[in-house]
Amino acid sequence: MSRSILLAGLALAFAFSGAHAGDSAPRPLRIALTLQHGLPTTHAMIGGKPVTLVLDAGSYQVVGLKTAVLGRVPVRFTGDQESFADADGHVFTSRIFHAQPLEAGGLLASQFDGNELVGSSGKAGLPQDGLIGFGLLGRYQMVFDEPGGELRLYPSSAPGVFKRECGSEGGALRLERGVMVSEVQTGHGPFRVQWDSGSAQDVLRPSAVAGRIKDADLLRRLTFQRFDVAGQPAGPQTVTLRQFAAPDVDAVLGTGFFSTHVVCLDPSHGRVAFR
Structure with missing residues (x-):
């Protein structure tokens, strides 16, 4: 199954307030994070149910949830499946599900298609319930501020973000x-x-x-x-x-x-x- 199909149906509802006075960059969407088991983790809501999710810019998925978590979060399985390998070479076959909405700090996805995290290794073996991946995070300019306990997301078209946040154009x-x-x-x-x-x-x-x-x-x-x-x-x-x-x-x-x-x-x- 192609990644474009996985991302089909992803609809984002977000609002950025106006820029700071005298600053060309708008205020970001803020997601509080803490390091848990060495990974940036946030508390989120999916379909009104609380979940803990890794902020994983290295995973192409939109959202991944462990099999046990899918039993308590309101999702609808689409009937599609996908096989993929993680960084350690483990190959998984996971079910695709449709859910709504996702709330993580200031980030809101009104509806999205996600992947089941299966097995007992890789991300499925972590204590967290799942992850938010590059499929969603990659739509933004991302500022990972783990020392400050926050991920800040700016529109991809926002000017001045890199100079303001990281001190250079990159x-x-x-x-x-x-x-x-x-x-x-x-x-x-x-x-x-x-x-x-x-x-x-x-x-x-x-x-x-x-x-x-x-x-x-x-x-x-x-x-x-x-x-x-x-x-x-x-x-x-x-x-x-x-x-x-x-x-x-x-x-x-x-x-x-x-x-x-x-x-x-x-x-x-x-x-x-x-x-």
């Missing part, structure tokens, strides 16, 4: 097979990294440094003194060496990076910045 970000990718320059050469707020760790494939750093495959962690992400210095940066099956990148920037920076992501215009 560097290059590309969408590749539904994930956000940037290039990192290190003292040991370049790497391709995914931006993934739904990853509890910053991880690097051991094969990505094989031949570049002596005995790197024997190490658990590796620290780069130079770590320039999308042209912006961020070093020193420590990553965990761990093999993962997907996506097709060298590394994933997750909670280790997001919890120590304010990260601005604009997939519509291919920009990323942080401070």
Whole structure:
């Protein structure tokens, strides 16, 4: 089933108040978050029922809910199914459901199609009830402020957001097979990294440094003194060496990076910045 079908029927009802006096950027939709089990988590309502959801910009889904949660939240199964693999290579077949509405802080989706999170591994194995994914978050300029306990969402057309929130116009970000990718320059050469707020760790494939750093495959962690992400210095940066099956990148920037920076992501215009 194509992603366009999954997103069919997604209707957003939102309102942005006027800009601050003397400021060209409008006020954002605000979603309070806390780190739970290493992941940014918010309290939300679906169909009037409370749920806890991971704010997962690395998952292409609109909303994902665990099988047990679907038994207590008012949803309608569409009869469609989809098979997909997570970052660890686990393959799942999940049912597609239709629900309404979703309320998460200032964010409201009046109706949406979501995925069942099945199995006991991946996101389905987390204590949270499910996730809000890139299918919804990617419609906005996202400002992940985990140190401040908040995700701020601006219209994709809003001017001045990056300068105001992250202090620069940002560097290059590309969408590749539904994930956000940037290039990192290190003292040991370049790497391709995914931006993934739904990853509890910053991880690097051991094969990505094989031949570049002596005995790197024997190490658990590796620290780069130079770590320039999308042209912006961020070093020193420590990553965990761990093999993962997907996506097709060298590394994933997750909670280790997001919890120590304010990260601005604009997939519509291919920009990323942080401070």
